[in-house]
Amino acid sequence: MTLQSWVPVPAGSHFPVQNLPYGVFEPSGGGAARVGVAIGEHVLDLAAALGDEVFARPSLNAFMAQGRERWHEVRARVVELLTVEANRPEVEPALHRAADVRLLLPFEVADYVDFYSSEHHAANIGRMFRPDSEPLTPNWKHLPIGYHGRAGTVVVSGTPVVRPSGQRKPPQADAPSFGPSQRLDIEAEVGFVVGTGSELGTSVGVADFAEHVFGVCLVNDWSARDIQAWEYVPLGPFLGKSFATSVSPWVVPLEALEDARVAPPERAPEPLPYLRDGEQDWGLDLAMEVRLNGHLVSRPPFASMYWTPAQQLAHMTVNGASLRTGDFYASGTVSGPEPEQRGSLIELSWGGREPIELPGGGTRSFLEDGDEISISATAPGAEGTTIGFGEVVGRILPG
Template identity: 65%
Template sequence: MSASSPLTVPDDSPFGVHNLPYGVFTTADRPEQRRIGVAIGDHVLDAGAAARSVGALAEPGFATLEAPSLNPLLAAGRPVWTAVRAAITRWLTDEALRAAVEPCLVPRADVTLHLPFEVADYVDFYASEHHATNLGRIFRPGSEPLTPNWKHLPIGYHGRSGTIVVSGTPITRPSGQRKAPADPVPDFGPSRRLDIEAELGFVVGTPTELGSPVALADAAEHVFGVCLVNDWSARDLQAWEYVPLGPFLGKSFATSVSPWIVPLDALAQARTTPPERDVEPLPYLDDRDAAAEPSGFDIAFEVRLNGHVVSRPPFAAMYWTYAQMLAHMTANGASLRTGDLFASGTISGPERETRGALIELTWNGQEPLKLADGSERTFLDDGDEVVITATAPGPNGTRLGFGEVAGRIVPRPTT
């Protein structure tokens, strides 16, 4: 491609041709028309327009690119995902198609990004041993930090899909019942201990029938791609309500996701073997087959609070893999639906600077976090903005970007 062409993307671009994440966008001149876009360099390819321009809409599954959300493409299944990705790669790299494709590019700075898919069900896991151990030490000092079941199964809970929002959506401080240990009775009001959770989300494409579990080896047939997740958490509401049934209002008020879905196929170079496990998993979770493709991912996260880097969590340290999460989530016969989202739970590493939540970074508020501007935080203040980004290794020494998931805390309106 010519050096002046928007199709000429630098090797160090996080959105190079080896990535090609999918999203949904609108433009100022057509604000009512949501379109599927593919990020390439500093531009967004209007995927449906490009398919029309090169005459590809008649190919099986390619008409899904004209939909206003990713759901029809998600439902089409892996053969279509593979074919569409290969075609888009060719459209963006074949000099003979340049005249047809260039008019379908829109500067990324000129688009508004939306929630890229219609969320069906939402499940959040608790897959980091470091995170679970830290929380156990915080809440059960002097006792074994991990619960007896933790290394036998991926623990999770069902969330509220209707409160999943796209990056940039303001997060209203939630209210609920709060009870400090010394308080005789609970009171009601805005959360005083609002937290973040840096996570990776997995987007389900191909559904299953009720009663049909998904085997470890079949996970990639159902998972289309990944996104960044911030599972906002009101720790004071959560601490009072979670016994005996688990998270409820402390979690269900908002979960933010990034607007770009990185295809699973883009992460081939990022796959890695998960940490060694000291408890033998049951057969349906046993991923120790040396011949199988590893289900861990070497993804480096970065968490910024008001522009200051406060943590760099490593996803490679996660104990449970996405394939194990999916296998366990469906082991009882629960069905998958197109648009299901399941998230990893907080990503944390062994060092303080790799912890993915404020409750760990500040040890439940006992060790305030000092920011570069001299301010301190235990939990989030109104006006605080959290931005989570991530990168992963790509082919030939490149790095793939995931975009960002961002949110600013706004106070609950007074009545």
């Protein structure tokens, strides 16, 4: 029989006891922010339930820094507390109704890196941004391309996103003009949170992924395509991305994703040795959904990503760059091979030439003020269950 909690978990909940993601919340009755675990429609106050001061803090960082063995111990203990009926009288007072708490950014972001690891996305963008060149740059199949983003503007789901202003220059214009972005877009991504750091001058191998990465969440890498197109040559995206990056409030521990591991697509040409995975595969079968004002517009399949998060971590550190607790990296936009699996509006509307039809008669090429985007995902959990990531939501405010 499948392991079950004495806490009621509705059918279809993202948070059965096989998941147990970590977050940070403010209790309903007020009080300081602290670490919690989601179970069904409740949040377990870990500081209260475990009596450990490391959870009485407004971020996961101190706990994440304790390392993989401790992560495993705590998870095992929480499973015990939530499944053994005898623990109920003691644990129940530490449960809050999820509807009553306020969820905060779950970790302090150290460095933030964004990759570009969907072949379908990179090829689509290449066709649109560089129509006179090959869709994929010559380096694309040799290394997971990435760049550093702005850590200070990573915000939790629900934070409003103010439409950014900046310079943009349509191809036919002589000079750039300034104003609110007219091509505001989303990027549906998956994010990886580093728990334990590494020493400067050393590298972390593909096989050491689970020693360093604590967990996984969802990311919306908001993108102003007009600002980005004008600024990004030669040093990459800057203001077109740095105004906001939204993350889901629940970090799913790697241990909950063992049954979601799948082989990544075949890589040809064969990567250099430091990027070979083989037995260390960390492809992940996450089924993502993107909704615009409640309407399902895309179902990106994360399993289609060319480079895995383990390869991304190995690449990011192969030059000796150190990791810190709270380092955060995102997969890059997840786009599958089919049109309805594309993870950005610029792909879904093909640069605005094929607007998305909305129910009720409207269309969208890019985001309008007041639009709300929600990205969610589910994955196979232990014992044949389905676990989920909740969602990352954001609404556009006028600039």
